[in-house]
Amino acid sequence: MQSIERAAAVLRLLAGGAGRLSLGEIARSLDLAKGTTHGILQTLRKVGFVEQDRASGQYQLGAAMLRLGTGYLDVNELRSRSINWADPLAARSGEAVRIGTVLEGQVLVVHHVFRPDDTFQTLDVGSLLPMHATALGKALLAYGATPPASLDRFTSRTVGTQRELAAALQVVRECGWSADIEELTPGEASIAAPIRAYGGLVVGAIGISGHVERLCDSRYHPRPQLVANVRDAARAVSRDLGAARR
Amino acid sequence: MTERYVVAIDQGTTSTRCIVFDRRGQLVSLAQQEHKQYYPKPGWVEHDAAEIWRNVERLGPEALRRAGATIDQVAAVGIANQRETTVLWDRTTGQPVGHAVVWQDTRTDTMVSELDTAPGAEGVRHRSALPLATYFSGPRIRWMLDHHPGLQERAERGEVLFGTMETWLIWKLTGGLHVTDVTNASRTLLLDVHTLDWSSESLAFFGIPRAMLPEVRPSIGVFGTATAAFPGVRIGAALGDQQAALFGQTCFAPGEAKCTYGTGSFLLLNTGSELVRSTHGLLSTVAYQIKGEPAAYALEGSIAITGSLVQWFRDQLELITSAPEIETLARTVTDNGGCYIVPAFSGLYAPYWRSEARGVIVGLTSYITKGHLARAVLEASAWQTREVVDAMNADSGLALKTLRVDGGMTADNLLMQFIADVLDVPVVRPLAAETVSLGAAYGAGLAVGYWPDLEGLRQNWHRAAQWLPTMEAGKRETEYANWQRAVARTFDWIQA
Numbered sequence: 001m002q003s004i005e006r007a008a009a010v011l012r013l014l015a016g017g018a019g020r021l022s023l024g025e026i027a028r029s030l031d032l033a034k035g036t037t038h039g040i041l042q043t044l045r046k047v048g049f050v051e052q053d054r055a056s057g058q059y060q061l062g063a064a065m066l067r068l069g070t071g072y073l074d075v076n077e078l079r080s081r082s083i084n085w086a087d088p089l090a091a092r093s094g095e096a097v098r099i100g101t102v103l104e105g106q107v108l109v110v111h112h113v114f115r116p117d118d119t120f121q122t123l124d125v126g127s128l129l130p131m132h133a134t135a136l137g138k139a140l141l142a143y144g145a146t147p148p149a150s151l152d153r154f155t156s157r158t159v160g161t162q163r164e165l166a167a168a169l170q171v172v173r174e175c176g177w178s179a180d181i182e183e184l185t186p187g188e189a190s191i192a193a194p195i196r197a198y199g200g201l202v203v204g205a206i207g208i209s210g211h212v213e214r215l216c217d218s219r220y221h222p223r224p225q226l227v228a229n230v231r232d233a234a235r236a237v238s239r240d241l242g243a244a245r246r
Numbered sequence: 247m248t249e250r251y252v253v254a255i256d257q258g259t260t261s262t263r264c265i266v267f268d269r270r271g272q273l274v275s276l277a278q279q280e281h282k283q284y285y286p287k288p289g290w291v292e293h294d295a296a297e298i299w300r301n302v303e304r305l306g307p308e309a310l311r312r313a314g315a316t317i318d319q320v321a322a323v324g325i326a327n328q329r330e331t332t333v334l335w336d337r338t339t340g341q342p343v344g345h346a347v348v349w350q351d352t353r354t355d356t357m358v359s360e361l362d363t364a365p366g367a368e369g370v371r372h373r374s375a376l377p378l379a380t381y382f383s384g385p386r387i388r389w390m391l392d393h394h395p396g397l398q399e400r401a402e403r404g405e406v407l408f409g410t411m412e413t414w415l416i417w418k419l420t421g422g423l424h425v426t427d428v429t430n431a432s433r434t435l436l437l438d439v440h441t442l443d444w445s446s447e448s449l450a451f452f453g454i455p456r457a458m459l460p461e462v463r464p465s466i467g468v469f470g471t472a473t474a475a476f477p478g479v480r481i482g483a484a485l486g487d488q489q490a491a492l493f494g495q496t497c498f499a500p501g502e503a504k505c506t507y508g509t510g511s512f513l514l515l516n517t518g519s520e521l522v523r524s525t526h527g528l529l530s531t532v533a534y535q536i537k538g539e540p541a542a543y544a545l546e547g548s549i550a551i552t553g554s555l556v557q558w559f560r561d562q563l564e565l566i567t568s569a570p571e572i573e574t575l576a577r578t579v580t581d582n583g584g585c586y587i588v589p590a591f592s593g594l595y596a597p598y599w600r601s602e603a604r605g606v607i608v609g610l611t612s613y614i615t616k617g618h619l620a621r622a623v624l625e626a627s628a629w630q631t632r633e634v635v636d637a638m639n640a641d642s643g644l645a646l647k648t649l650r651v652d653g654g655m656t657a658d659n660l661l662m663q664f665i666a667d668v669l670d671v672p673v674v675r676p677l678a679a680e681t682v683s684l685g686a687a688y689g690a691g692l693a694v695g696y697w698p699d700l701e702g703l704r705q706n707w708h709r710a711a712q713w714l715p716t717m718e719a720g721k722r723e724t725e726y727a728n729w730q731r732a733v734a735r736t737f738d739w740i741q742a
Contacts, residue, residue, distance in 0.1 A: 080570035116708035
């Protein structure tokens with residue numbers, strides 16, 4: 001993977017140099033063709049690792065590079081980019097929609113769309129949900145989030161052991177979506193799917209929740225049409241965030 | 247049966263979007279492209295109309311491809327457009343004459359202040375129900391005719407045509423149909439808002455030849471059939487973007503109001519078939535007209551700078567890297583720290599209409615961080631809304647009960663909560679933040695019978711989010727007083 005090596009060299013050069021460098025300077029320093037260097041810089045710019053000064057055209061390390069250790073996608077940006085796809089999901093499924101991301105071992109609700117029946121509901125953006133007892137949390141856990149140390153029990157159906165959880169997450173990875181059926185609240189269910197950004201990185205999850213009779217069929221399985229709606233919405237948001245079609 | 251769709255073209259100030267909607271009024275796919283902003287001098291803002299048309303030509307097929315739909319599944323196309331932006335082009339070649347002059351452009355300010363006291367100005371104001379201001383298209387046409395040699399003569403011979411963006415796009419889409427709709431025409435200063443046709447007296451006042459003007463049509467009704475971008479599809483509606491949002495929010499009854507938060511923000515109140523003349527700095531405008539029916543009117547409160555203040559914060563101050571991060575930064579502090587930003591970048595619009603005002607940041611102390619500035623940026627949008635709502639309540643004699651909101655900034659929860667707090671009424675977002683496009687789609691769909699009637703559209707409206715006021719009354723009054731003192735400091739900055 002020569003291109004990754006070269007990209008790493010560009011980043012080291014920008015990190016070590018005295019501020020901004022021009023395309024020519026970078027190409028000369030690394031003994032690369034200008035065209036090759038330009039291609040690498042454009043890709044690094046797209047993912048936020050490099051920024052280009054608008055006036056001079058020179059390059060420097062991007063804000064995303066400096067934040068590598070912390071959150072990677074601003075939660076308000078995630079909401080802003082997904083709002084157009086969360087609304088149709090609520091309209092098509094008839095259920096409330098939430099988008100979640102990981103915050104200190106819990107699911108942080110970053111966006112909430114009311115169930116479209118015009119009944120009184122309150123926004124719960126900013127609230128926290130348990131990872132192992134919600135579809136949103138399982139979708140995040142299945143793709144890299146750290147599982148909580150203790151698995152609190154909310155109902156008789158809550159996943160109780162790390163082994164059970166590992167098995168459940170394996171199923172999520174195989175299907176590409178997750179569900180909770182009366183695992184947090186009796187009578188309630190939820191369905192979710194991961195939101196991916198460039199390179200396939202999971203940055204959040206989008207899902208619906210509501211009465212178990214509406215979300216599940218008579219055998220307690222999530223309704224295939226609703227699962228398809230959730231997955232379509234997740235794919236649409238992912239595409240807007242730059243993930244490749246899959 | 248194959249699913250059928252309606253497509254909206256939303257030709258906005260910073261970008262053009264094509265959006266595919268289904269029968270529920272839900273977004274199926276979206277394709278978007280920004281266009282270049284030209285700032286040749288302070289106060290001047292221009293667009294390249296040819297670039298915008300190329301974008302439409304590309305985005306239409308792209309949006310259909312993303313929806314997995316073919317052109318024969320499109321029942322109709324509707325247009326919503328940035329208003330008052332003025333395009334002149336050559337009838338024969340189809341080439342624009344120079345750049346389009348954008349609604350934010352203030353190059354006509356000297357001319358407008360001279361015209362404001364000229365004989366006949368009162369008649370123009372009365373017939374158009376608008377104040378003489380740089381905001382509207384008429385003075386821009388005059389300016390362009392004055393600054394391109396020989397243009398006046400060519401315009402008189404009908405060789406050069408005028409249009410706002412919807413006129414330009416319909417002309418390109420149909421290969422030469424020269425029409426406008428009543429909502430866009432009502433923003434030129436040239437229309438008689440009662441007869442809904444160009445006023446000969448107002449045209450004479452500005453010296454604008456009638457031969458260059460498009461035919462005025464109802465907003466909702468088939469304009470013609472597209473031959474480019476959407477070949478074979480009927481164009482069912484054209485509305486100014488803010489009127490489209492009012493329609494998209496299904497504010498069909500007198501007393502219903504919405505505010506759209508975009509580059510600028512626009513609060514429109516449906517006043518029914520009666521034109522209400524404001525005594526508090528609001529505009530009277532045509533809300534929409536369905537073919538064969540009388541027009542509906544609206545009162546409008548226009549705020550020039552709201553979302554564009556966030557863009558300025560991002561692009562000029564470089565304190566954030568994307569617009570939504572303003573909320574993240576604002577949440578690093580709990581209040582504004584005593585700091586207020588009044589973004590009178592090109593003067594103040596409603597309710598002040600002070601073109602000589604310029605922006606201020608007041609209350610700066612060594613305590614202020616960029617977090618406080620971010621708060622002040624968001625709060626500026628809320629306080630400007632409050633001023634417009636106060637004016638609207640005074641004009642209509644009714645107190646606003648809830649505010650329906652839409653536009654990109656409704657994704658900002660901190661801002662929406664603050665608006666509810668300063669207005670002291672619930673703020674409600676419908677299950678379709680893209681109401682500008684939706685309104686154009688609704689109009690186009692109604693025109694071709696895709697949707698049966700207004701009641702059918704109302705049933706598509708659902709509440710997606712609601713913010714309830716929580717601010718204590720005393721704090722609200724103190725903060726409002728501070729804001730108004732800050733506004734007073736912007737006045738009289740530009741000296742004649």
